[in-house]
Amino acid sequence: MDFIKKDIQDYSAKHTTAASSLLEKIDRETNLNVLRPRMLSGHVQGRILSMLSHMIKPKRVLEIGTYTGYSALCMAEGLPADGKLYTIDINEELEPIVQQYFQESDYSNQLEYLIGDAMQLIPTIEEKYDLVFIDADKVNYLNYYELVIDKMNIGGFIIADNILWSGKVTSSPKANDKDTKALIEFNQKVHEDPRVENVLMPVRDGLMILRVI
Numbered sequence: 001m002d003f004i005k006k007d008i009q010d011y012s013a014k015h016t017t018a019a020s021s022l023l024e025k026i027d028r029e030t031n032l033n034v035l036r037p038r039m040l041s042g043h044v045q046g047r048i049l050s051m052l053s054h055m056i057k058p059k060r061v062l063e064i065g066t067y068t069g070y071s072a073l074c075m076a077e078g079l080p081a082d083g084k085l086y087t088i089d090i091n092e093e094l095e096p097i098v099q100q101y102f103q104e105s106d107y108s109n110q111l112e113y114l115i116g117d118a119m120q121l122i123p124t125i126e127e128k129y130d131l132v133f134i135d136a137d138k139v140n141y142l143n144y145y146e147l148v149i150d151k152m153n154i155g156g157f158i159i160a161d162n163i164l165w166s167g168k169v170t171s172s173p174k175a176n177d178k179d180t181k182a183l184i185e186f187n188q189k190v191h192e193d194p195r196v197e198n199v200l201m202p203v204r205d206g207l208m209i210l211r212v213i
Contacts, residue, residue: 059130068097
């Protein structure tokens with residue numbers, strides 16, 4: 001994920017608004033106790049998600065891939081009083097940890113945490129979304145996109161994480177693993193989709209931001 005020199009990353013983080021004490025706790029405990037802590041959004045990306053959520057003021061948010069709850073809580077910061085955020089994850093082992101963090105937050109009554117296969121759960125949620133964050137298994141990114149695109153409000157935003165995949169997406173045709181190939185396909189197809197406008201931001205491991213038109 002380290003596309004930018006460490007001193008630049010450190011300077012950027014130093015000059016970015018601090019996260020809440022709860023988010024700092026989640027960051028610390030995830031790195032100490034949970035496998036693959038690099039999956040956490042982290043400080044700067046988390047503040048980007050919070051900033052975008054504050055700008056969009058979404059009434060309905062869907063997150064695909066909860067992990068330890070950091071990114072969900074970042075996006076919850078921009079919810080209006082009547083807003084709601086659904087977050088889906090297949091890893092039931094993390095549920096007690098995530099539920100604890102959500103209960104400690106100021107947004108516990110606005111969060112709905114669902115455990116299961118997102119491919120099956122998404123069609124059961126009768127909502128129209130203003131913001132969707134995709135950060136789950138890479139081979140299903142296009143499938144998730146197609147499941148949510150018709151559930152988006154016009155002017156809504158879809159954000160997909162890990163789009164640069166540690167730079168592997170630029171190594172084609174040598175990129176033969178299924179995740180890299182899936183992300184290359186996703187990037188190309190959404191870029192060509194007339195239903196959205198897109199910008200690929202080289203932040204951390206890459207954020208694809210799509211606006212539904």
